[in-house]
Amino acid sequence: MxxxxxxxxxxxxxxxxxxxxxxxxxxxxxxxxxxxxxxxxxxxxxxxxxxxxxxxxxxxxxxxxxxxxxxxxxxxxxxxxxxxxxxxxxxxxxxxxxxxxxxxxxxxxxxxxxxxxxxxxxxxxxxxxxxxxxxxxxxxxxxxxxxxxxxxxxxGDTGNDPDPRSKPEISLWPINKQSKGLPASNGYQEGYREAVNFCQAGVDRDEFVENLRNGDYFNKYTPLSCRSIFSNLKRLGLIEHQDNGLWYPSAAGDAFLEEEAPDSLTQRIIESAFGFAHILRYTHEHPNIERNALFEKLKNLYPQWTTNYAPSAVLAWSKGLGLINDNEGEIIPDPLWSILAFRPSRRIARTSPPFDTRQNRR
The missing domain is CATH 3.10.590 (ph1033 like fold)
Known part of the structure; x- marks a missing residue:
């Protein structure tokens, strides 16, 4: 031996x-x-x-x-x-x-x-x-x-998808389960791609935070802010906990890492975070809507948003994901994502969602 x-x-x-x-x-x-x-x-x-x-x-x-x-x-x-x-x-x-x-x-x-x-x-x-x-x-x-x-x-030789950029059907989460806003992030999809990438060998939460603070996009973030990124990845289903106690990219996370356009991330954000599908609906119905008018519509839908902080973060993410273009304050939607979000399997609310008094007023 x-x-x-x-x-x-x-x-x-x-x-x-x-x-x-x-x-x-x-x-x-x-x-x-x-x-x-x-x-x-x-x-x-x-x-x-x-x-x-x-x-x-x-x-x-x-x-x-x-x-x-x-x-x-x-x-x-x-x-x-x-x-x-x-x-x-x-x-x-x-x-x-x-x-x-x-x-x-x-x-x-x-x-x-x-x-x-x-x-x-x-x-x-x-x-x-x-x-x-x-x-x-x-x-x-x-x-x-x-x-x-x-x-x-x-x-592989038999793995050629005839339309690898085809978009999935959008299925919105129930309104009371959607997160009310998504904080702005350095790099947006590329920052999240780096964060998921750091999980490939398996990490615990402390290792994740340390990796993130030594990376390209979140090196100025506090440990608390990095833990928030970790929580967002969990909520979006991009990382998963395995039996050895470590976190790894999920199947959706692996797909996100391999996509040039962040379709997996985009789909999950539209479905699970309040405001994204609404932005697509409003810009679909009112092309070139002004930014401030869009903010007011979102705040009317969710009155706990008393400032432009949360709506502007949603708009910044939408721009970072390629959902919309901001042409000097006039918002133009991406045609394909707009159509999908305008006709999802779950209707987009046109009225205020139920209040949750535990939500922060931002």
Whole structure:
């Protein structure tokens, strides 16, 4: 029996709060953990002689070297590869002899968003393929990945949807179950996409908050505000709790991550948050309605909105999701979403919803 522990290969990020540290790491011959406490045990476990790569994770829909059925694909760009030469054991840094990868080599499908990823050879065929691609210069077998069961329905030879941008039927939640407003958010759908992405490896709520505050969109948010984002993702059904106690993207969350246009997120927000379907109805019936007139209509529908705070947040989200265009104060709806929301399976209320005195007056 072979008790030898397999050598680990490390894929690490180099962006701290939107600031790319790659050049500094390569020049100084180091890699540093950007977190105070997270990943420290992993960093301490890194061994001299193990291979390491700087990577950047993102998605792409166009210009891919394979047929992607008009869907966005997860990408990991390999920017530099190296070998660990020393580990001080402080959990925050290792010394590395780096070799820059120029141009960046792009790897698809089997990717990881978090700042540190330990890949063990022999754990799966796709892990071995990633290691060979990154450190041995081999090419990726796109067709094998596209037709692997996990990806086949979306990217495989038999998974081509003739209309991948077709919109679903809108089914509004009962008015007393709809949230009354949705706070404005940095990046809107892209901010939420980053937040869902941080859950791919499984996180608890505290890890989620820490990841969010070290990301690109919410690094100025307080922990309380980040927990609010977490609650919104739960309510929208984009993340789910699993038996190991951690939170992961749901099926809807996975779909949202892969869409160039945020149709899954858009549908859930229209259905579950008060005001969005109403904006589409009003702009459908009154093209070029003025912003302030629209705010007054929303406040008349929900009198607990005594200021423009909540209506303006709903309008900002609607613009961020592509539901409407704001032409110098005149609101124009997106035609397709407008038609769907104007004829949903549940009627859009034209009168005030029942009062809930527990709602905050904003």
């Amino acid at each position: 072979n008790n030898t522990t397999p050598q680990a290969y490390w894929f690490v990020g180099a962006t701290w709060a939107g600031d790319d540290q790659s050049e500094r790491f390569i020049t100084d011959g180091i890699w540093e953990n950007g977190y105070d406490t997270k990943y420290t045990d992993h960093v301490k476990s890194m061994q001299v002689g193990e291979r390491i790569a700087i990577k950047a994770s993102y998605t792409r829909k166009n210009g891919l070297p394979f047929e992607n059925n008009d869907r966005a694909v997860s990408v990991m760009g390999i920017k530099a590869i190296g070998e660990i030469t020393a580990n001080p054991g402080n959990g925050h840094a290792v010394h590395v002899t780096w070799n820059r990868v120029d141009p960046v080599r792009e790897w698809y499908f089997y990717t990881y968003m978090a700042a540190l990823w330990k890949v063990v050879p022999g754990s799966s065929w796709y892990a071995d393929a990633l290691i060979a691609f990154t450190f041995e210069g081999q090419e990726q077998d796109y067709d094998r990945f596209r037709n692997e069961p996990f990806w086949k329905d979306r990217y």
